[in-house]
Amino acid sequence: MTSAHHLPSGKAASGPYAVDVTPESADWGYSSLRVLELPPGGTHLFTAGDSEWIMLSLGGGCTVTVTDDFGREEYELHGRASVFSGVSDFVYVPRDATATLSSPAGGRFALTGARCTRRLPARYGPAESVPVELRGTGNCSRKVHNFGAAGVFECDKLIAVEVITPGGNWSSYPPHKHDEHRPGEESELEEIYYFEIADHEGTPGLGYQRVSPSGQGSGTDVLAEVHAGDVVLIPDGWHGPSMAVPGHDMYYLNVMAGPGADRAWLICDHPDHAWIRDTWPGQPVDPRLTTRSNPPSQ
Template identity: 30%
Template sequence: MSLLVKSNARGRTMVELGDGELQYVGFAAYRLGLGETLPVSAGGKELCLVLLSGRVSIKGEAPGQGAFDWDNIGDRQSVFEDKSPFAAYLPPGSQAQVVALSDVQIAVCAAPGSTTEALGPRLIKPDTMKRSVRGKGANTRYVCDILPDTAPAHSLLVVEVRTPSGHSSSYPPHKHDTDDLPHQSFLEETYYHQINPPQGFVFQRVYTDDRSIDQAMAVENSDLVVVPKGYHPVSVPYGYESYYLNVMAGPKRVWQFHNDPQHSWLLDL
């Protein structure tokens, strides 16, 4: 199975993970024009809607939680702006309508939900998100925690990362595919990529210790990379900036990773 899901140049759906490709993680990214609507139904999943760019209104209802109405949200025109996004958490059973108030790009991130935890729908504002810098030198990248494990949810984790021209990211290679806490957690993951300028590409490799998975991919704008297990570094060619939105989920909502021992010496540089 190819771990690279190519994007669609036209139409409302930019890219979508197929049903059943991963056990825990679901993902789709959409483009909307002014006035267009996107219906969202959570079913048995919990959702995190991430407003990549543009302005929207989100209205709907969650079972036992009542109606929600977040009007005219969004203040960045590109994922490459130095701003955190607006996002919304929707519990299982939620029904919503997203109405575009401009040209919009929006991601719908999904994972198994729980009806016993009584988590209500909530707007996640940019000023509540932790921003940080990871790495150093040509391994520097800029991280925004949208839905980290310190925020309420059942299994969903969401983070976005901007990586400068000529830099590496998710590097040294690390993995989180073994349920062995506190040393490592099992989390599936997807990488939704954008590139600036958009005609560029980045490279991503997904590989396991035994090489039962070993795929190196040239990833173009709005493509999706699926990480069922294994290490998953990213390399950004000179002249282009990288953005990716990570969605993770697994049996335990903890992000604890393990570095590839062949490359862990890089941490001492």
């Protein structure tokens, strides 16, 4: 298995960031992820460079001040207690801007990024505007926070969502891929998975992530035990399942971007496993997820 694509907690750390994945470090063209940990009273100056960014809370709140050629805007990011406590509000930071994050109480913040050419205005996204999707049924049930999904929030290249998988369930299933440009059928997108796993009575949890080659010969091949703070890089290949062990809910943050002119998430299911979708209509959604009235997505 190609361990270069599984970065255990701490392996992708750099400078002030607990995670710092860039196009250069990942050896690809577009997608980035940084995780910033601020102590109480902490401040961090961030330069967007040639990428657009969405900043959201992994725990705690902060003030985000965005400055670019068009002026200066200040946003209050209320955040949340943890990734398992609900949806976070977020702030969009355009390319060529700078942003200052300051947090009186401290916190942890994700900066999801993508290289882009179009500069859009800085904006605030309230938590109540984030569509929450219940996807799958039975032990394939999971919840998706579509804060930065295509068709939901305007970006140039960036697509970003969060997934909550209850303990014992499988998500990113059936395995799927998006590593070819096939108009109307499949998008070419690099993808980052960032994991957090819920503890149980103080005992840390774990999960598993599979990525398998989609073509002949070499390709991304990962079977990893993942823990809180781990990252899996997916430049190509069938990805899934993401497996949450019983008793420990799994969270992952997906960051995607690619070269296509259209910002779209178009996937191809693995032909050996696509049949599982046909079984979903006959099963209920996992009751641990029925906190929103959204119908399950097939």
